[in-house]
Amino acid sequence: MGPNFIANYGEVIAMIIFGIGFTNLLLQKNMIKKIIGLNIMDTAIYLFLAQKGYIDGRVAPIIANGVTEAENYINPIPSGLVLTGIVVSVSVTALMLSLTIRMYQRYHTLDLDEVSTQLRKEGL
Amino acid sequence: MDFICNFPAFSIVLSIMAAIVSSALSGKWAKRVNLFVLFIVMGLSVCVLGYTVSQGDFFVYTMGKFPAPWGNEIRAGVLEGLMATFFCVIMILSLLGGRKHFYEDVEESRHNLYFIMTNLLLSSLLAMVYTNDLFTAYVFVEINTIAACGLIMVIQNGRTIEAAIRYMIMSLLGSGLFLIGICILYDLTGHLLMSNIQQSVSALVVNGEYQIPLVMAIALLCVGLAIKSALYPFHSWLPDAYGYSTISSAAMLSSLVSKGYIFLVIKIIYRVIGFDAFVDSKIINILFVFGVLGMIVGSLDAIRENDIMRMIAFSSVAQIGYIYMGFGLGSEAGMVASVFHIFSHAATKALLFISAMGLRDASGGSKAFIDLTGAGRRNVIAGIGFTIGGLSMVGIPTFSGFVSKLLFSQAAIQADSKMLITLIALAISTILNAIYFMKTIIRIYSPVENEQPISLKIKNPVYVISIVCFVILNIVLGMWSTTIVSLIESGLSMFR
Numbered sequence: 089m090g091p092n093f094i095a096n097y098g099e100v101i102a103m104i105i106f107g108i109g110f111t112n113l114l115l116q117k118n119m120i121k122k123i124i125g126l127n128i129m130d131t132a133i134y135l136f137l138a139q140k141g142y143i144d145g146r147v148a149p150i151i152a153n154g155v156t157e158a159e160n161y162i163n164p165i166p167s168g169l170v171l172t173g174i175v176v177s178v179s180v181t182a183l184m185l186s187l188t189i190r191m192y193q194r195y196h197t198l199d200l201d202e203v204s205t206q207l208r209k210e211g212l
Numbered sequence: 213m214d215f216i217c218n219f220p221a222f223s224i225v226l227s228i229m230a231a232i233v234s235s236a237l238s239g240k241w242a243k244r245v246n247l248f249v250l251f252i253v254m255g256l257s258v259c260v261l262g263y264t265v266s267q268g269d270f271f272v273y274t275m276g277k278f279p280a281p282w283g284n285e286i287r288a289g290v291l292e293g294l295m296a297t298f299f300c301v302i303m304i305l306s307l308l309g310g311r312k313h314f315y316e317d318v319e320e321s322r323h324n325l326y327f328i329m330t331n332l333l334l335s336s337l338l339a340m341v342y343t344n345d346l347f348t349a350y351v352f353v354e355i356n357t358i359a360a361c362g363l364i365m366v367i368q369n370g371r372t373i374e375a376a377i378r379y380m381i382m383s384l385l386g387s388g389l390f391l392i393g394i395c396i397l398y399d400l401t402g403h404l405l406m407s408n409i410q411q412s413v414s415a416l417v418v419n420g421e422y423q424i425p426l427v428m429a430i431a432l433l434c435v436g437l438a439i440k441s442a443l444y445p446f447h448s449w450l451p452d453a454y455g456y457s458t459i460s461s462a463a464m465l466s467s468l469v470s471k472g473y474i475f476l477v478i479k480i481i482y483r484v485i486g487f488d489a490f491v492d493s494k495i496i497n498i499l500f501v502f503g504v505l506g507m508i509v510g511s512l513d514a515i516r517e518n519d520i521m522r523m524i525a526f527s528s529v530a531q532i533g534y535i536y537m538g539f540g541l542g543s544e545a546g547m548v549a550s551v552f553h554i555f556s557h558a559a560t561k562a563l564l565f566i567s568a569m570g571l572r573d574a575s576g577g578s579k580a581f582i583d584l585t586g587a588g589r590r591n592v593i594a595g596i597g598f599t600i601g602g603l604s605m606v607g608i609p610t611f612s613g614f615v616s617k618l619l620f621s622q623a624a625i626q627a628d629s630k631m632l633i634t635l636i637a638l639a640i641s642t643i644l645n646a647i648y649f650m651k652t653i654i655r656i657y658s659p660v661e662n663e664q665p666i667s668l669k670i671k672n673p674v675y676v677i678s679i680v681c682f683v684i685l686n687i688v689l690g691m692w693s694t695t696i697v698s699l700i701e702s703g704l705s706m707f708r
Contacts, residue, residue, distance in 0.1 A: 113384065113388075114381075114385060119377070126388075133388070133392050136392070136395055165404070166398075176351060180357075180358065183358055187361075187365075187373065187377050190368075191374070200374070206370070207371060207374060
């Protein structure tokens with residue numbers, strides 16, 4: 089177990105960051121901190137993909153100097169997945185931020201639990 | 213390749229295009245385009261269903277020029293066609309049934325936005341049903357989440373903002389887990405297409421390699437989708453999201469959105485992991501335990517609830533528990549029962565939401581349970597709809613709920629170790645269902661003082677048509693269940 093962790097330190101770090109982001113999204117009270125947690129979580133996944141998709145000493149599959157052997161190139165799909173993931177993450181973050189703005193305009197707080205208490209007082 | 217093989221791709225693209233076009237249209241035209249597209253997509257799905265049934269096999273459609281291990285694919289079999297048809301029918305009926313309320317709840321300038329969201333929801337559901345590529349499935353899961361959030365937010369008050377934020381947080385936790393699960397699986401197998409992943413996974417299982425990461429990936433995929441479809445301990449967002457939104461949204465969220473994710477779980481079980489590897493992985497025991505807990509806790513919460521909408525929403529938690537319990541039985545019969553329950557629950561829950569809205573309107577829009585007294589006499593058609601929905605949920609013969617309970621018990625008898633727990637949970641849950649539905653049905657037919665005579669004048673024909681269609685759908689599912697079950701069985705056998 090130990091040597092594996094050291095050899096694959098990139099993946100281990102990615103998983104630890106994923107955990108940090110996940111717990112932040114789940115447990116933080118402040119909405120902005122939750123959204124930061126969301127972004128940390130997504131970024132950890134991209135780090136994991138990038139780490140898995142890159143092989144030392146190889147380059148992206150663009151044939152520039154006539155080398156066509158596959159051994160010299162990396163698989164481009166993980167990078168493509170990262171790009172797609174970033175697009176999805178940006179749109180979701182934008183939606184969450186706009187919801188947060190709506191909530192702040194109405195209740196003047198960023199704390200979701202406080203909004204629940206205010207709602208109970210309003211008796212809606 | 214026949215021309216019909218293009219239809220799944222057509223229906224996905226058509227609904228996305230409709231969403232784009234609707235953004236430039238007025239509310240009225242957006243509604244027409246939406247309804248038109250829904251009917252066309254329903255027709256296309258029926259064609260796909262008929263074609264796959266007549267061929268007796270699934271077909272694979274390559275998106276773009278690249279062949280199997282690299283390109284993106286659509287794959288349609290009997291179950292996919294049936295699911296797509298059913299989703300379209302439920303969506304049309306939910307939109308029609310909630311139309312009057314939608315006009316009252318939502319200001320006119322926002323009407324077209326709502327139809328953009330419904331079109332996007334339809335396209336993402338269809339893509340989740342048809343796609344053969346895990347990463348495409350992830351992208352459309354996120355589109356589905358965003359569209360569902362839009363459907364909740366269409367009424368703007370404090371409650372819906374809070375509900376939408378809670379829904380988004382839980383959904384994003386789920387999609388994060390789902391995405392990392394896909395990445396680990398991609399890392400293990402080197403493929404994103406479901407059929408190729410399954411070949412690699414079965415090779416891994418045979419050689420006994422990478423067992424821990426594989427179980428980890430299965431667990432992450434299942435838990436991620438379970439959070440998104442509101443399996444028991446993750447259901448806290450559900451009652452608010454369903455209970456405070458406009459009625460079409462509530463009906464569509466409960467009967468379509470969560471079912472789309474559950475269908476994806478079924479696809480992952482059969483086509484990504486392989487059924488036998490999934491059963492061996494012990495994840496099914498976890499799904500089973502939480503499914504059984506959800507069946508009971510959801511019903512108990514529903515009994516305690518005073519608001520009729522939230523009561524029905526909590527009942528959804530219990531029904532989703534049934535479906536996951538069926539997965540947890542780990543047998544073919546259990547899966548068939550679960551798939552049938554997806555249909556049965558979708559038809560019944562949408563009917564319950566729409567008729568409960570009619571009852572609430574007949575009681576002056578009050579949320580208190582006591583005000584519903586005699587509402588079934590004031591709004592006859594809603595009363596009949598609610599009664600039939602309630603009886604179906606409880607499991608009275610001739611309605612669809614009975615058949616799914618029957619299938620679940622038959623599946624339970626085949627599963628030795630889990631038989632007793634399943635049967636006891638089914639019995640308890642049925643009694644609890646009966647308590648809160650009978651309580652409501654008795655309440656809506658109780659006499660009140662200075663009662664007005666029952667009037668059979670139809671004030672809102674569209675509403676009546678949608679309730680009647682739902683009732684017919686329910687009875688069809690209940691009476692002709694053998695046809696549906698044989699379709700489901702042949703669909704599941706194509707998954708292997």
